[in-house]
Amino acid sequence: MTFAGSIFLIAAGAILRFATHLHVKGLDLKTIGLILMIVGVVGLAIAIWQWAIWSRRSRQSEVLVDDRRGAVDPRNQQQPGEYRDPPNY
Numbered sequence: 001m002t003f004a005g006s007i008f009l010i011a012a013g014a015i016l017r018f019a020t021h022l023h024v025k026g027l028d029l030k031t032i033g034l035i036l037m038i039v040g041v042v043g044l045a046i047a048i049w050q051w052a053i054w055s056r057r058s059r060q061s062e063v064l065v066d067d068r069r070g071a072v073d074p075r076n077q078q079q080p081g082e083y084r085d086p087p088n089y
Helices: 003-018 029-059
Strands: none
Touching (some): 003 029
């Protein structure tokens, strides 16, 4: 469940719990509103927990080290101002 879905459930539950004065036979809207708010809060907690785990993983970066510092081919070294013909293949 995402943040938006959780907040929607909390808002819908609060509306049913506190802002309605309807009586439906066989349903208690105040209880349904309370259940929706509880599910929304649990979903929000899970969404925050998942977001924290994924953000921690994205911060762990891989460092690449180039250990070829002294490995230069002397045949490819060109003196300043020197011209070389391209290789013939």
